[in-house]
Amino acid sequence: MINDEYFLAALRLAAGNDPIPGHVSAAAREAYDLRVPGAVTADPAERPVARAERGENGSHSVRFVAAGLTFDLEVTVGDGLIDVTGQVFPNPGEGAHVDVRTPHLTLTRRLADTGEFAVTGLPPGWLSVVCHRPGHAPVQTRWVRIRP
Amino acid sequence: MTDTRAPAELLQAAADGDRTAWAELESRFGPRMWAVARACGLDATDAADAVQGTWLRLLQHLHSIRDPARVSAWLATTTRREALMIRRKEQAALPSFGTVDDADPASAVLEADGSRLLWKTVSTLQEPCRTLLKLVATDLGSRQMAMRLGLPLGSIGPTRARCLEKLRLLISPQETAQ
Known part of the structure; x- marks a missing residue:
């Protein structure tokens, strides 16, 4: 069963109606700057229910795993901005750091001895964390969409 | 300047660091991705998120797309999945990190040609x-x-x-x- 909306969208596309906004195209092109060459992608860990868990304070928790590293992220949305606290374990060791990335802003943090880190005031939208370890390929979480 | 490279070539070039190849992929396939997101019933803000999310997924799969010649179909299908996830999130009021597997033959209308x-x-x-x-x-x-x-x-x-x-x-x- 073909959905009428698909027909209509295709007809509008063919007619040049409802074109892609310029800022959407521009954002897509700029996304290339977010490429992390050679990175291993950490996917969300299998859980009985494949979705984020919501904490009492409205925070969301999600776990990513790859290349022997586990990322536990807790994301809180408040006042329209995003705060992220997280832990990478086992501790990736001396000289490791994380980049907490959004399309418009990347914040870099050294990891504590416990592998923990925190950033505040990120814009809502797509978010990813990259862990850089000396002597190893970077590990990057899948991009997740965080909106209030 | 018109880029006549095939999609698979563009994908390989983008994976190797060629920014113009990435821009050409966007130029060729972005409009269709937008139409797919809108066809899923998203407003302009959410459709922009679905399209952006799909490009970010492609960035992470530049070297692992199974059939590079069909990157157009991959982009359309992924846009649709992202759009449906966004819709489900709105309905469930919780972000879902799973995947949407309910393939819909209707998407073929907007994919490829x-x-x-x-x-x-x-x-x-x-x-x-x-x-x-x-x-x-x-x-x-x-x-x-x-x-x-x-x-x-x-x-x-x-x-x-x-x-x-x-x-x-x-x-x-x-x-x-x-």
Whole structure:
């Protein structure tokens, strides 16, 4: 069963109606700057229910795993901005750091001895964390969409 | 400047650090991705998120797309999945990090050369369907459409439904034959 909306969208596309906004195209092109060459992608860990868990304070928790590293992220949305606290374990060791990335802003943090880190005031939208370890390929979480 | 490289070449070049190849991929496939997101019922803000999310996914899969020649279909399918996830999130009020596996043959209409096929099929319809669907595509209001077609205002809705049904019947065999 073909959905009428698909027909209509295709007809509008063919007619040049409802074109892609310029800022959407521009954002897509700029996304290339977010490429992390050679990175291993950490996917969300299998859980009985494949979705984020919501904490009492409205925070969301999600776990990513790859290349022997586990990322536990807790994301809180408040006042329209995003705060992220997280832990990478086992501790990736001396000289490791994380980049907490959004399309418009990347914040870099050294990891504590416990592998923990925190950033505040990120814009809502797509978010990813990259862990850089000396002597190893970077590990990057899948991009997740965080909106209030 | 027109880039005539095949999609698989563009993908490989983008993976190797060629920014112009990435821009060309966006130029070729971005409009269709936007249409797919909108067809899933998203408003402009959410559709922008679905499209952006799909490009970010591609960045992480530049070296692992199974069939690089069909990156167009991959982008359309991934956009649709992202769009449906966003819709589900709105409904569930919790972000879902799972995947949407319910493949829908309808997406073929917007993927690959579906739009061109659709338009070609519209032009084979008899009147008033041929004109009506072209007017629908330009978002002309029902009143103006009735005047242009010389039909009573009240018959526009039912006629539109009948024309879409005819289109559906004509498209479906072509779709399954691809």
